[in-house]
Amino acid sequence: AQRVTQPEKLLSVFKGAPVELKCNYSYSGSPELFWYVQYSRQRLQLLLRHISRESIKGFTADLNKGETSFHLKKPFAQEEDSAMYYCALIYADGGGSQGNLIFGKGTKLSVKP
């Protein structure tokens, strides 16, 4: 069955330090992966998607099919990066739909001054 795993519930780093938020997935098909961010008391926002291979707010994520991973990285963390980060996967449910979205449980990133 398809699954998204974020092994770290909480990640705490100092400002300026590199950060890597881990995400592993389980899916037999061709995955389409996303990272979402939710700042305190705000709505969920799309951060980036692997298809576009873009860098948003200094964050990047590379899909590694061999390791079934899609880790989110930033070389120098900023205090304003403190938020909840969710990894998500689109999968086809076999019912003719164009894909459902499932989320990992999220990782809370805390960047200390």
Next chain:
Amino acid sequence: GAVVSQHPSRVICKSGTSVKIECRSLDFQATTMFWYRQFPKQSLMLMATSNEGSKATYEQGVEKDKFLINHASLTLSTLTVTSAHPEDSSFYICSARAGGAANYGYTFGSGTRLTVV
């Protein structure tokens, strides 16, 4: 850990009928719940935010008379799509946040695939 149960996972209904989707927090009390809609191959779109015991806050462009949200208890929120039309066919996801400590994140339901024929 926190679990959100969303039901049904899939529903097919006829045009003009109404469909109710339930979102339950199983092991925590959810003071705030969010309802999202996902269009095919696209990101989530927030439809509304509901707080227990008060009226939901709808996002711009979302018809509150069409998408009725009820959050009558701390463990249950419902989304009713009234007079459904084929263009309402979509994937709907709820998420819930427990009250209290700021360390609580949001937990997502597994989603509901609505098909209106």
